[in-house]
Amino acid sequence: MEKQEFTITLYTxxxxxxxxxxxxxxxxxxxxIESLNTSPSxxxxxxxxxxxxxxxxxxxxxxxxxxxxxxxxxxxxxxTDDEIVWQEQALYKVPxxxxxxxxxxxxxxxxxxxxxxxxxxxxxxxxxxxHREEIDRLTEELNKYGLIEFVRGARIAIIKDSAGIxxxxxxxxxxxxxxxxVENEYLDQQDNVFTM
Amino acid sequence: MNNTLSKIENEEAKLPEAIEISGSKAVLEALLQENVxxxxxxxxxxxxxxxxxxxxxxxKLKHILVRHEQGAIHAAQGFARTSGKTGVVFATSGPGATNxxxxxxxAMIDSNPIVCITGQVFxxxxxxxxxxETDVINITTPVTKWNYQVTDATEIPEAIAKAFHIASTGxxxxxxxxxxxxxxxxxxxxxxxxxxxxxRSYRPEPEIRNEYIEKAAELINQAKKPFVLFGQGxxxxxxxxxxxxxxxxxxxxxxxxxxxxxxxxxxxxxxxxMLGMHGNYAPNVxxxxxxxxxxxxxxxxxxxxxxxxxxxxxxxxxxLDIDPAExxxxxxxxxxxxxxCKKTLPLLTxxxxxxxxxxxxEKFRELEKEEIKEVxxxxxxxxxEVMTMxxxxxVLNELTQGDAIITTDVGQHQMVACRYAHFNSSxxxxxxxxxxxxxxxxxxAIGAWYGAPEKTVVAIIGDGxxxxxxxxxxxxMQFGAKVKIMILNNEFLGMVRQWQQLFHDRRYSFVNxxxxxxxxxxxxxxxxxxxxxxxxxxxxxxxxxxxxxxxYLLEVMVxxxxxxxxxxxxxxxxxxxxxx
Numbered sequence: 001m002e003k004q005e006f007t008i009t010l011y012t013x014x015x016x017x018x019x020x021x022x023x024x025x026x027x028x029x030x031x032x033i034e035s036l037n038t039s040p041s042x043x044x045x046x047x048x049x050x051x052x053x054x055x056x057x058x059x060x061x062x063x064x065x066x067x068x069x070x071x072x073x074x075x076x077x078x079x080t081d082d083e084i085v086w087q088e089q090a091l092y093k094v095p096x097x098x099x100x101x102x103x104x105x106x107x108x109x110x111x112x113x114x115x116x117x118x119x120x121x122x123x124x125x126x127x128x129x130x131h132r133e134e135i136d137r138l139t140e141e142l143n144k145y146g147l148i149e150f151v152r153g154a155r156i157a158i159i160k161d162s163a164g165i166x167x168x169x170x171x172x173x174x175x176x177x178x179x180x181x182v183e184n185e186y187l188d189q190q191d192n193v194f195t196m
Numbered sequence: 197m198n199n200t201l202s203k204i205e206n207e208e209a210k211l212p213e214a215i216e217i218s219g220s221k222a223v224l225e226a227l228l229q230e231n232v233x234x235x236x237x238x239x240x241x242x243x244x245x246x247x248x249x250x251x252x253x254x255x256k257l258k259h260i261l262v263r264h265e266q267g268a269i270h271a272a273q274g275f276a277r278t279s280g281k282t283g284v285v286f287a288t289s290g291p292g293a294t295n296x297x298x299x300x301x302x303a304m305i306d307s308n309p310i311v312c313i314t315g316q317v318f319x320x321x322x323x324x325x326x327x328x329e330t331d332v333i334n335i336t337t338p339v340t341k342w343n344y345q346v347t348d349a350t351e352i353p354e355a356i357a358k359a360f361h362i363a364s365t366g367x368x369x370x371x372x373x374x375x376x377x378x379x380x381x382x383x384x385x386x387x388x389x390x391x392x393x394x395x396r397s398y399r400p401e402p403e404i405r406n407e408y409i410e411k412a413a414e415l416i417n418q419a420k421k422p423f424v425l426f427g428q429g430x431x432x433x434x435x436x437x438x439x440x441x442x443x444x445x446x447x448x449x450x451x452x453x454x455x456x457x458x459x460x461x462x463x464x465x466x467x468x469x470m471l472g473m474h475g476n477y478a479p480n481v482x483x484x485x486x487x488x489x490x491x492x493x494x495x496x497x498x499x500x501x502x503x504x505x506x507x508x509x510x511x512x513x514x515x516l517d518i519d520p521a522e523x524x525x526x527x528x529x530x531x532x533x534x535x536x537c538k539k540t541l542p543l544l545t546x547x548x549x550x551x552x553x554x555x556x557x558e559k560f561r562e563l564e565k566e567e568i569k570e571v572x573x574x575x576x577x578x579x580x581e582v583m584t585m586x587x588x589x590x591v592l593n594e595l596t597q598g599d600a601i602i603t604t605d606v607g608q609h610q611m612v613a614c615r616y617a618h619f620n621s622s623x624x625x626x627x628x629x630x631x632x633x634x635x636x637x638x639x640x641a642i643g644a645w646y647g648a649p650e651k652t653v654v655a656i657i658g659d660g661x662x663x664x665x666x667x668x669x670x671x672x673m674q675f676g677a678k679v680k681i682m683i684l685n686n687e688f689l690g691m692v693r694q695w696q697q698l699f700h701d702r703r704y705s706f707v708n709x710x711x712x713x714x715x716x717x718x719x720x721x722x723x724x725x726x727x728x729x730x731x732x733x734x735x736x737x738x739x740x741x742x743x744x745x746x747x748y749l750l751e752v753m754v755x756x757x758x759x760x761x762x763x764x765x766x767x768x769x770x771x772x773x774x775x776x
Binding site (some may be wrong): 012013016017020021024028061062065066068069071072073074172175176182184185186187188189190192193 | 318319320321322323324333334337338341342343345347348351362376378395396397398519520521523524525
C-alpha cells in the first residue's frame with residue numbers, strides 16, 4: 001500500500017502523561033511524527049491532538065484503533081489532506097537591511113501574505129500561515145537572502161465533515177463534565193520534607 | 197487489634213460522616229471494598245506507610261512476602277488466571293517498581309487483570325533523582341493498560357476504584373498506581389469508597405452489531421468446512437458453556453491456542469488439538485483447507501499463523517473479539533463480531549441451522565492418526581533408553597486424570613506440556629504465552645495455588661527457567677503453598693538448542709547450561725524432593741510428589757537433544773508443518 005500524508009485527530013481527556021502514552025504508540029512501530037499539536041478543543045474540558053504522519057492507510061487505520069483503545073482517548077479519526085482544512089504557521093527573522101533594500105524580498109513577503117510581527121533596527125520578524133509547500137518555498141527563497149532564523153508551528157486541522165463529531169463530543173461533555181486535573185502541589189516544598 | 201473501617205462488603209462503603217484517615221489506610225480500605233483477599237508484595241522505603249497500615253489489616257488481607265518483585269507479579273498473574281479475580285501486587289519505588297516490568301509486559305500481552313500499587317518518593321522530590329526514585333509511570337506506560345501517579349491522598353479512593361474497573365473489564369490487563377510517600381502519610385477526610393463502574397473515555401465492551409451476527413451465522417450455515425479457533429477470550433469472558441453449545445449445535449471442529457487451553461475439555465469430541473508453531477498437525481493443515489474460519493477470543497499471534505501471506509487465504513474469516521483493535525490487525529476479517537463472546541456466542545448460536553459436519557471433523561481425526569504415527573507414539577511411548585518429556589506428562593495425566601492445574605515455564609517443556617497435558621476444567625492451564633517469560637512457572641504456580649487452593653497445582657519447569665526465579669522457593673518455605681514442582685532437566689536451554697540444531701548448523705552457542713543439585717537446593721528451603729533418571733522410577737516418583745502433604749520438588753532427567761515436533765518453522769506456512 002502506498003504511503004501518503006495522514007492527519008490524525010484525537011479527542012482526549014486532559015490528563016498528565018497522555019502525550020507520552022500516545023507518542024509511544026508511534027515510536028514502538030518506528031513511525032516518525034511529522035507534526036504534533038495539542039490544544040483545547042471546541043468543547044471545554046476535552047483536548048485535541050493533531051498528528052501528521054506519512055504512512056499507508058492500513059497502518060494508519062490500525063494505529064487509530066490502538067489509539068482509541070487507550071483509556072483517556074475518547075475518539076480517533078484519520079484523514080487525508082483533501083478531507084481537512086489545515087494550516088501551519090511560520091515565523092521568519094530576516095535582516096532588516098535585506099527587506100528595506102531588496103525589492104524582490106519585499107514583494108516575496110507580500111506575495112506569501114506575510115505580516116510583520118516585530119521591527120528592530122537589525123532584523124524584522126514576519127509571520128505567515130499556509131500549507132507546508134508554501135512555507136517551504138518561502139523559506140527556500142528567504143534562505144538566499146540571509147534568513148537568520150525560521151520556525152514552523154505544528155499543523156492544525158479542521159475536519160471538513162465534522163458535524164457529527166462535534167455533536168458526539170458535546171454530548172460526552174454534557175453528560176459527564178470533565179474532572180479537574182490534579183497536578184503536583186508539592187514540588188516547591190522540598191525544604192519541608194525530611195525523608196528516610 | 198483490628199482497626200479496619202470496612203463493615204460492608206460488595207456494597208458502597210458510604211460513611212455517615214467523613215472521618216480523617218491516612219492515605220495508606222484508604223488504600224487498604226479500597227482493597228477490602230474490591231474484595232481483595234491476597235496481596236503479593238515486597239516492602240521498601242517508599243511504601244512503608246502502606247505496610248505499616250497493613251499491620252492492622254493482616255486478618256483480612258493476606259500478604260504473601262515473595263523473594264523478588266518479579267515473583268510477586270507472576271504470582272499475581274497465576275492467582276488471577278486460576279481464580280478469575282484481579283491479582284494485586286505491592287512494591288516499593290525504584291528497583292522495586294522496575295522489577296515488575298517483565299510481569300507487567302507479560303500480563304499486558306496475555307490480558308491478565310492485575311493491579312500494582314507502587315510506593316514513590318515524596319512528591320516534592322519528584323524529578324530530583326532522589327534515593328530509589330524512578331519514573332515508573334513513563335517506564336510502565338507501554339506495558340500497562342492504564343497507569344496513574346497519586347500525589348495527594350484525596351485522589352486515592354477514586355484512583356484505586358478506576359484501577360480495578362479498568363484492569364478487570366473489557367479486555368483485562370495490568371494497571372499500576374504509583375503513590376508518593378506524602379500521599380500515603382497524609383491525613384484526609386475520607387467519605388467512604390465508591391466502586392467505579394463507568395469511565396466516559398473508556399468503552400470496555402463494544403456495541404454488539406446484530407447485522408454482523410446475522411452475516412456470520414449466514415456464512416457458518418453455508419459452510420461446508422467450517423473451523424473454529426478459540427483463545428483465552430473464552431475463559432476471560434467466562435463463556436465456556438456458551439462456546440460448547442455453539443460448537444456442539446452444528447458439530448464444529450475446534451482447536452485451541454496456547455492461551456485457550458482448558459477452555460474446552462481436552463477430550464471433548466470436537467476438540468481437534470492445539471494450533472501454532474508446536475501445535476497439532478491436523479488443525480494447522482486444516483487451517484488452509486477450511487472454507488470458513490471462526491476465531492473466538494484469539495488474536496492471530498504470529499506463532500499461530502506462521503507466514504501470513506499463506507494463512508487461510510481460501511477461507512472467509514469470522515472474528516469474535518472484545519477488543520476492536522484486534523479485528524484486521526493480523527488477518528483480514530470477512531465478518532467482525534465485536535463484543536464479549538459470552539454475549540455474542542448465544543446470539544450466533546441461535547441463528548445456526550442444524551447442520552452436521554461429522555465427515556469434515558473425521559478428516560481431522562485422520563490427520564491426527566498420521567501425527568500419532570510420526571510423532572506422538574514415540575514421544576509418549578519411547579523405545580529409547582532416555583526418557584522423553586512427553587512420557588512424563590503422559591504419566592502425570594494418568595495420575596491427575598486431567599484435574600490438576602498445570603503451570604509451565606517457557607521452552608521445550610512448555611510446548612510439550614501444552615501439547616500433551618489433559619485439562620478437564622477451565623482456568624487450569626497457566627502459561628506465559630505472548631511474552632514467553634522464562635522464570636514465570638514457579639511464581640505463577642504459587643499464585644495459582646492461592647487462587648485455587650483446593651486443586652493440585654503442578655509447576656512444570658525446565659532447568660533453565662527454574663534458575664531464573666528459584667528464589668521463590670523461599671516464599672513456599674515461609675507461607676506453605678503446596679506446589680508440586682517438576683523440573684524436566686535436559687541439561688540444555690532446549691528450545692534455543694533445537695533452533696540452533698535446525699537452523700544454525702548445530703552451532704550450540706551458549707545453550708549448555710549446568711545446574712546445581714536442585715533437590716539439595718530445595719532441601720535448603722526445607723522442601724522435600726527427589727531426582728530420577730530411570731523410566732522405572734517415574735510413576736512412583738510422580739505418585740510420591742502428588743501424594744506429598746506439602747510442596748515437593750521432583751527433578752526428572754530427560755533426553756538431552758530431544759526436539760519438539762511438529763513444528764511450523766519461521767517463515768513457513770501452517771500447512772508446511774514439519775513432522776520431523
